Amino acid sequence: MLKKGSASQKAYEHIRDKILNGDYEKGKKLTEVMLAEDLGVSRTPIREALKKLEEEGLLVNKRVINPSEKDLINTFDVRILLEAHACRCAASFMDASELQELSACIHEARTGSNEEIMAANKRFHDLIVHSSRNKVLIETIERMQSIIFLFRRTVVYHKRPHLIDEHEEIFQAIEARDPALAEQLMKDHLRADLEFSLHAW
Amino acid sequence: MLKKGSASQKAYEHIRDKILNGDYEKGKKLTEVMLAEDLGVSRTPIREALKKLEEEGLLVNKRVINPSEKDLINTFDVRILLEAHACRCAASFMDASELQELSACIHEARTGSNEEIMAANKRFHDLIVHSSRNKVLIETIERMQSIIFLFRRTVVYHKRPHLIDEHEEIFQAIEARDPALAEQLMKDHLRADLEFSLHAW
DNA sequence: AAATTATAAAATGTATACATTTTTATTTGT
DNA sequence: ACAAATAAAAATGTATACATTTTATAATTT
Structure with missing residues (x-):
């Protein structure tokens, strides 16, 4: 633009x-x-x-903006809907090289600095969203990235427990080509992000 | 804006x-x-x-734009996701006056001219989307309205069968406070719109 | 003749001046 | 002192001029 x-x-x-x-x-x-x-x-x-x-x-x-709790929940409700759907697609469509990149993000997030973890986690989610091959979905989530950034920073800097473990589980569900599980795990993962962030604020 | x-x-x-x-x-x-x-x-x-x-x-x-079939499908995939979710919310949250308005839209669509049918059908969907009370979701769908308009015109002017009957069924599911059914019916309804439009083009 | 570079022109990006609207401050009346 | 009306000023909306970039056209080379 x-x-x-x-x-x-x-x-x-x-x-x-x-x-x-x-x-x-x-x-x-x-x-x-x-x-x-x-x-x-x-x-x-x-x-x-x-x-x-x-x-x-x-x-x-x-x-x-001075987002109310409701605003944040509303944003996340939409994000969850879209990313969970993308994650289902990922389980069907992701190719080998994408899977490898996904795995690399997990490794980086286990070893890097906070800023590196944030970058790796963003890439993890971006890869899944892009695997939907749906430009409208991709752009819709793209538009929400600034707000999502606030959450990402919170969960990383406040060290939300199990954050990367959940990425690992999602990765495994995608790799195992289990769309229903991948979708459900992404939902749970993002709900946990939301829950944690609302309390950490 | x-x-x-x-x-x-x-x-x-x-x-x-x-x-x-x-x-x-x-x-x-x-x-x-x-x-x-x-x-x-x-x-x-x-x-x-x-x-x-x-x-x-x-x-x-x-x-x-000269939208490809894939573009149209992508747009509808996102719309279906969001509106079906909104429809689930509607079954839980819609109040009596909203339900009455919803019902009025169905009646208008059964008796009006093509332009009146289009207006009534838009209002039917708008009411359901707004019942989500989620501003992010509302604005996201709002941004898709121009593309959606193209579909609406197609299904109305080419008289897609059962269009209003499906609205009626959705209304009944909402009125009966059945979120799962309301969501499923909205999904089916929009998929039928898409299917019909792709063939009518 | 095809490809490459040079040149012209058209379109977009940015700055500035002016017009209109909105906000704020002040005055006036009760 | 409070509310309504009004004047001042600050902010946004629009037009225009100029700068830069992009695109199309023509010229040149191979």
């Missing part, structure tokens, strides 16, 4: 990262002029960045 | 309707200058309109 390297794209990433890092007060109104001065560009690319952030739900009426 | 009555919004609606009506050749590249002259506004509101159309998937790289 936004071209990489463009002022709009850079503005988007910059503002997004500040929101995700908590650099803005929750509920703070972000104005175009303020951000334009801040980043040393005109309002035009800022507007495009803000539009995208609104789409993602990181801004609501130009205000930094 | 776009303010109602703004030039951006009007441009969006205008271009969207032309695409949905087939007024543009499939694959035609829509340029900002061309559309701006066409609508008598500057490029600025046109750009915002085009962004939104890209989000919805009506444009790809500024080109009018």
Whole structure:
């Protein structure tokens, strides 16, 4: 959508990262002029960045989200529905090289730093989503990634128990070509993420 | 997102309707200058309109979509997942006034003109989606409405058999507070829509 | 003639100026 | 002192000019 390297794209990433890092007060109104001065560009690319952030739900009426528990649950309900379905597909369609990559993610997550664990876990889920071969599903989940990032950070930095073990089980179900089990395990896994995060907050 | 009555919004609606009506050749590249002259506004509101159309998937790289069968199936797969889930929720949560509205939609669809049937059927599905009380789910389906419109038009104008009968059955399952049945019937209903549309095209 | 590079032109990206709307602050009336 | 009305200002919406990139066309080379 936004071209990489463009002022709009850079503005988007910059503002997004500040929101995700908590650099803005929750509920703070972000104005175009303020951000334009801040980043040393005109309002035009800022507007495009803000539009995208609104789409993602990181801004609501130009205000930094302050998600209620219900908001988080709603997001996860949709995520669970879509990713569990993708996981069922994975059990049917994943090829050998994808399975190997999936396995590699688990290994990385067992040995890496927190940032490496987060990257490996994201890739684990991305691989499964992409194995659906459904572009609409992929893009729908893509749009939720910023919110999902908040959860991922929580579960990794607060060391949710069994996180990687569950990935291992999911991997085995996919490898064993058991769609029903793979789907159910993904559901359980994401519900556990949600449950943990809501309490850790 | 776009303010109602703004030039951006009007441009969006205008271009969207032309695409949905087939007024543009499939694959035609829509340029900002061309559309701006066409609508008598500057490029600025046109750009915002085009962004939104890209989000919805009506444009790809500024080109009018020419959806493959796979694209349509992918869209429907996601729709089925989300609406079937919403339908399950409906069986648990819908209140009396919503049920009455739902029933009214069925009646309108049995007696109205094609345009009235389309409006009533859209409302039938909207009511069920909204009964989920899940804003993320609602907005996700909202974004798919333009594509869904194409299907709705096909099944109504080509008079797909049992269309309204299936709505009736879904209504009864919701009224009977049977979540599993409501979900299954919605799945079957949407799969039948897809099947019919793919053959009617 | 096919492929490659160079050139022109068209389209998009960005900045800025102006118009309109929305918000905030102030005044006025009760 | 409070509410409604109003004026000021701040923010967003739109138009336009300029910059950069992309695409199409023509020229050149093999």
